Amino acid sequence: MHYTLNQLQVFLKVAQTQSVTKAAELLHLTQPAVSIQLKNFQAQFDIPLTEVVGRKIYITEFGKEIAEAAAEIINQVNGINQKSLQYKGQLAGRLKITIVSTAKYVMPYFLSEFLRRNPGVELLMDVTNKQRVVESLEANEVDFSMVSILPQKLNLEHIDLLPNKLYMVGKTRSSFDESRSLEEQFDELNWIYREKGSGTRQMMESFVEQNHWAIAKKLELTSNEAVKQAVIAGLGFSIMPLIGLKNELNNGDIKIFSVSGLPMATMWQLVWVKGKKHSPVAQAFISHIKKEAATLIQKNFDWYIKY
Structure with a gap:
């Protein structure tokens, strides 16, 4: 057998992610490059390392044992490299x-x-x-x-x-009745939440509870990036960390609305x-x-x- 360290690394990452695409992303390689390395590695064994069912890749029991061995080898190689650097005082x-x-x-x-x-x-x-x-x-x-x-x-x-500062944000041209104060319309607005368990969600729920809002229109998304894009698209308002809004504020895609009690900060x-x-x-x-x-x-x- 003449497999390379690179092939071991590729196979291990495929085994860990059960996805050629995800492995390619994590290894900063193209998907075809990962597929070729995986194919060349498999060619050195008579027993299948993987199997494809539908469009999903699965690791066989033999493949799992090879993945464990690959992890040990890679750790040992990393240890050698680290000892070499440490010996040189790094x-x-x-x-x-x-x-x-x-x-x-x-x-x-x-x-x-x-x-x-x-x-x-x-x-x-x-x-x-x-x-x-x-x-x-x-x-x-x-x-x-x-x-x-x-x-x-x-x-x-x-x-x-x-500090992690959270503000109320919406689209620059937002649809609400400007003849009435924003606070009077909170219960009528569409609100965009993070998923349950999120720290941002926890802070937003705390603020809503403190102000006794009865929010009926709610959209739930699983990342701040998704919430941000939904706000830009005009799907509603949210309470978001300022830290991820620099470019959108500079570009005028998002507007911060002045609300009593905000910003909140952790x-x-x-x-x-x-x-x-x-x-x-x-x-x-x-x-x-x-x-x-x-x-x-x-x-x-x-x-x-x-x-």
């Missing part, structure tokens, strides 16, 4: 982070300089929902997470990074399980954040802080 290893979806507008700015200074560090960052973030912390699967509302049932340590926080034994990479990242956070915020979020 920081090396993996940094595993989960973040809620809106944090994708925040977290990369706290990572970029750290990764530039430490090319031997491999970043594994999962942008997901709040439930999955909490699960990753509970299972001790990650070094850090980023949330704007601390999970109450977990004992966490945290570093405050940036705090973006880097969190980890209390008592966690950090790797040298994780320890270095904490030191980087504590030292550089103020400078990074001023450099990248000056517009946001002043808004």
Whole structure:
């Protein structure tokens, strides 16, 4: 057999995602390139690694065993590379982070300089929902997470990074009766919500409850990006984090409406399980954040802080 490390990596990612398309996206390869590597890898075995039912790919029992072996080999190779870098005095290893979806507008700015200074560090960052973030912390699967509302049932340590400010937003030319105050019409408007369990949804529901609104017209979407596009399309109003609206506000696609009690604010926080034994990479990242956070915020979020 003459399979390559690249073929092992491709097959492992296909096995993990059960999708050639998703594997290609995560590996930053084209779908045909992944298909060719998968075909060449399969050709070295007499027993099928995968099977296609309908249009979905499934991993056979034999394929699952090969995937486990591939994961071990890749981890060993990564370990060799890390030891080589460490021997030369460079920081090396993996940094595993989960973040809620809106944090994708925040977290990369706290990572970029750290990764530039430490090319031997491999970043594994999962942008997901709040439930999955909490699960990753509970299972001790990650070094850090980023949330704007601390999970109450977990004992966490945290570093405050940036306020998370939420405003009422709508299309620039919105359909409501301008002869009456906006507050008088809240119950009549179409409202766009995040899915249940979302931190943004939690904040919006809290505000609605405080104001005793009886919202009847509701649309529920599963990401802030989807909510934003729905607002731009004129499907309704929402209460959204300012952090993801910079371009739309500058372009005039979205308008912030002045409402008593808004903006509401939570705090973006880097969190980890209390008592966690950090790797040298994780320890270095904490030191980087504590030292550089103020400078990074001023450099990248000056517009946001002043808004």
